[in-house]
Amino acid sequence: MSTPDCLFCKVSSGDIPAEKVHDDGELFAIKDINPAAPTHVLVIPHRHIETILDLGPDDEKMVGKMYTVAKNLAQEAGIADDGYRVVANCNRDGGQSVYHIHFHVLGGRRFGWPPG
Ligand code: AMP
Ligand code: ZN
Numbered sequence: 001m002s003t004p005d006c007l008f009c010k011v012s013s014g015d016i017p018a019e020k021v022h023d024d025g026e027l028f029a030i031k032d033i034n035p036a037a038p039t040h041v042l043v044i045p046h047r048h049i050e051t052i053l054d055l056g057p058d059d060e061k062m063v064g065k066m067y068t069v070a071k072n073l074a075q076e077a078g079i080a081d082d083g084y085r086v087v088a089n090c091n092r093d094g095g096q097s098v099y100h101i102h103f104h105v106l107g108g109r110r111f112g113w114p115p116g
Pocket of ligand 2: 002003006007008009010047048049099100
């Protein structure tokens with residue numbers, strides 16, 4: 001199911017162009033348009049799911065695959081050995097701005113903890 005006003009549904013359908021680095025029909029990955037690190041990609045399901053709060057038991061396999069895709073992209077980008085971060089922001093206090101779930105995969109520099 002796609003949602004007409006959703007940015008990532010439009011990227012999924014090709015209505016909005018993006019620099020795609022992965023697509024297996026269920027998940028795709030794009031370079032973040034405003035990168036927060038030398039490597040910053042987003043792993044996104046084609047299916048519209050608003051927040052990680054909307055995930056259910058039927059999605060467990062897909063979410064596991066999101067981590068596998070994130071790992072493969074980190075290895076391809078050459079950031080895996082030094083380390084990288086996978087982040088899912090949820091709702092206002094989590095800093096979510098696009099309400100179609102996605103994992104940020106960030107690397108290529110040292111991150112602080114806790115996040116700001
Ligand atoms: P979040 O704030 O966690 O919902 O993350 C949304 C991310 O999408 C941000 O890092 C944005 O820079 C990124 N973004 C927004 N529009 C686009 C776009 N058209 N192509 C690629 N990334 C985008
Ligand atoms: Zn969507």
